[in-house]
Amino acid sequence: MEIVVKGRNTEVSDRFRGHVEEKLQKIEQFAPRAQRVDVEVTHEPNPAQAETSERIEITIRDKGPVIRAEAAASDRYGALDLAMGKLIERLRRVRDRRKEHPRRENVAEPLNLTPEDVNIPQQKVERDEKRVPSEPGEAVETQLGDSPVVVRQKLYEAAPMSIDQALYEMELVGHPFYLFIDEETKQPCAVYHRHGWTYGVIRLDAEVQ
Missing domain, CATH: 3.30.160.100 (Ribosome hibernation promotion factor-like)
Structure with a gap:
């Protein structure tokens, strides 16, 4: 080890x-x-x-x-x-x-989001011509126009799982939320803590044009 x-x-x-x-x-x-x-x-x-x-x-x-x-x-x-x-x-x-x-036992690896991944960095960074990450684990930081706001994007691999498994994964990494693909509906979802033993689920349904 x-x-x-x-x-x-x-x-x-x-x-x-x-x-x-x-x-x-x-x-x-x-x-x-x-x-x-x-x-x-x-x-x-x-x-x-x-x-x-x-x-x-x-x-x-x-x-x-x-x-x-x-x-x-x-x-x-x-x-x-x-x-x-x-x-x-x-x-x-x-x-x-x-x-x-x-x-x-062979479950999907959690997204492993850290405070660095979800918080806007305090320091200013140079603009990156590449605006979207294309490989798992790759992170891209871009500046919004002339503002000091910096957006950090990171790409993760994800396998579909149940809500029960997503809650379990969230508890293991100690985060208040967890992103995953629902194995039943194939929708991008997020589970999160509400209060006590209550949890919430947010689902995204892509609108087809």
């Missing part, structure tokens, strides 16, 4: 890398087929956010769904412990679901 630790707006010491690798050994109990684990450490320099200045995001990739967990605390060791707690709980869900539905 490959472990990749990287920092955003911060340096990651060898001591902390070793601590992360030691903590992640637990993962093999729940995900023995995991091929790679990405750990991103982010530091928020704003003193007003001191209580959540250290953020840890852990992403596991194996032959099944991608699983992600993140947490923030005043120090990165505490943030790592919180993120690991969420991750282990999600790994347990995957293990239990595989026992109940053994034929559904």
Whole structure:
């Protein structure tokens, strides 16, 4: 299992890398087929956010769904412990679901949207002649006219799935929404959290001219 630790707006010491690798050994109990684990450490320099200045995001990739967990605390060791707690709980869900539905192990990979993908970048970027991504994983950023607004587009591969599977995938990556293709209607859809245990589904129906 490959472990990749990287920092955003911060340096990651060898001591902390070793601590992360030691903590992640637990993962093999729940995900023995995991091929790679990405750990991103982010530091928020704003003193007003001191209580959540250290953020840890852990992403596991194996032959099944991608699983992600993140947490923030005043120090990165505490943030790592919180993120690991969420991750282990999600790994347990995957293990239990595989026992109940053994034929559904090879599910489509979730879209893996990150804050970078859904938020408009703060910095200004040069205009790109290519306005639409054409290959999976490719991202294209374009500027709207002469305004400072930048739109980032990224292309993902997606296989049709049920609403139940989409909700399950959404919970595993810890996002408030999840985009997918409904296997029954073939419509582009999005499931999202509403409140409590209530969820919503948005469907798109392309109008044929």
